[in-house]
Amino acid sequence: MALYEYDGFNNRGKKVRGVAEGTSRRAIIQQLKSRGIIVTEVSQQSAETRNSGRFNFSFSRRKVSAADLAVASRQMATLLSAGISLDETLATIAGQLENPLLGKTLNQVREEIVQGQSLYYAMSQHPRLFSDLYVNMIQVGESSGTLDQAMHRLADFLEEQARLRSRIQAAMAYPVLMALIGTGVLFFLMAFVVPKVTRMLEDLGQTLPFATRALIGVSDFLSAWWWLMLVILAAGLFIFQQYVKKPKGRLNFDKRKLTAPVFGKLNLLLATARFTRTLGTLLRSGVPLLAALEIVKNLMGNRVLVETIEDTIVAVREGESLAQPLKRAGVFPPMVSQMAAVGEKSGELEEMLFKVADAYEHQVDSAINAMLSLLEPVMILLMGTVVGFIVLAILLPIFQASQGIG
Numbered sequence: 384m385a386l387y388e389y390d391g392f393n394n395r396g397k398k399v400r401g402v403a404e405g406t407s408r409r410a411i412i413q414q415l416k417s418r419g420i421i422v423t424e425v426s427q428q429s430a431e432t433r434n435s436g437r438f439n440f441s442f443s444r445r446k447v448s449a450a451d452l453a454v455a456s457r458q459m460a461t462l463l464s465a466g467i468s469l470d471e472t473l474a475t476i477a478g479q480l481e482n483p484l485l486g487k488t489l490n491q492v493r494e495e496i497v498q499g500q501s502l503y504y505a506m507s508q509h510p511r512l513f514s515d516l517y518v519n520m521i522q523v524g525e526s527s528g529t530l531d532q533a534m535h536r537l538a539d540f541l542e543e544q545a546r547l548r549s550r551i552q553a554a555m556a557y558p559v560l561m562a563l564i565g566t567g568v569l570f571f572l573m574a575f576v577v578p579k580v581t582r583m584l585e586d587l588g589q590t591l592p593f594a595t596r597a598l599i600g601v602s603d604f605l606s607a608w609w610w611l612m613l614v615i616l617a618a619g620l621f622i623f624q625q626y627v628k629k630p631k632g633r634l635n636f637d638k639r640k641l642t643a644p645v646f647g648k649l650n651l652l653l654a655t656a657r658f659t660r661t662l663g664t665l666l667r668s669g670v671p672l673l674a675a676l677e678i679v680k681n682l683m684g685n686r687v688l689v690e691t692i693e694d695t696i697v698a699v700r701e702g703e704s705l706a707q708p709l710k711r712a713g714v715f716p717p718m719v720s721q722m723a724a725v726g727e728k729s730g731e732l733e734e735m736l737f738k739v740a741d742a743y744e745h746q747v748d749s750a751i752n753a754m755l756s757l758l759e760p761v762m763i764l765l766m767g768t769v770v771g772f773i774v775l776a777i778l779l780p781i782f783q784a785s786q787g788i789g
Contacts, residue, residue, distance in 0.1 A: 388426050389422050409495075411425050450542075452485065452512070455489070456534050469530075473489050473492060474490075474493055477490045501522075514682070516665060523670055537664075547747065551751065558762060569770075573601060577777075580777055592776070594779060595776045637686045645754060650685075655716055655719060658679060658692075661678075662675055662679050663736030665679070672705065676699065680692040680693060695712070704727050705723045706721070722735040
């Protein structure tokens, strides 16, 4: 018998949470159902969880990244290709993963399989870890007897997504860090250091240059009202969050993300690469076009693109080709509809989609390099200008005083 934590609703519709003892997750669900509780989530407690308390349980449920899932998928594909049973494969992988949440989830999936459930169904019970894309590709692999190949394709897809995300994060780390440190240093100088220096300059009893008076004004404002700036910033962020929660506000914001200078092009390139690679991966795995479009739609994260794909789904369902509604929408770059049309005519749609994805991922790398080559010198120039102004504003009255003495 093992202990299981559960979340659910009782017959009055009230949310309940607790711990129950049973032989399996299915037994716990049946046991709670007989008590009038509809279970929404069940997870087995480990010995470490029972002994260390709630804080460690929450801490162990850290996020599973695409890279973690890619490693697990690749290992499962390798073991399945070697003829290892699915039950033994899951037990082996779960026991050696560094991510505790993923290992725990795979053990739960294994329990479901031992009780007769299919792999795709067991994974679908954990939507936070296994997306619709993942579950559908596993379902197709199971039904066609090519589960190991489906796992290999999933690993390829996840590794490419993780590589692209890592590339973007690494590229943005330096300018973001530089901007934060530079802003912090300048704020500290203007609010705490410059006031002491300018007070000495005011004691000289002479008319100060305009640059020095401007510096003193800005410094006095920051010293007295820095808390108000933080309040305004927090209020602005709150208002913005409330705005984007509304459908119209979200749509307008997502439009801006695709049309903004510099970053708009990068966002569109990334979205196009994600759309074409995900759709191509699903089609190659045997998922029907309409089902694949439904899955891709939920992965885009941009209302403009989601509405475009919804319109495409309606058009395809009514008998149109994939290329026609994409071209008519005019949201994705023209190459997408052109290559889709070629792929549909030649019967190699997924291959054309992969070529489009490769092309736009290469453009993403080029765009990031071009943006960084422009952004870094601009930031250095901007910070140098501000620091130079501060130095000039402090030195000018000193030079004037020395000339007066002379």
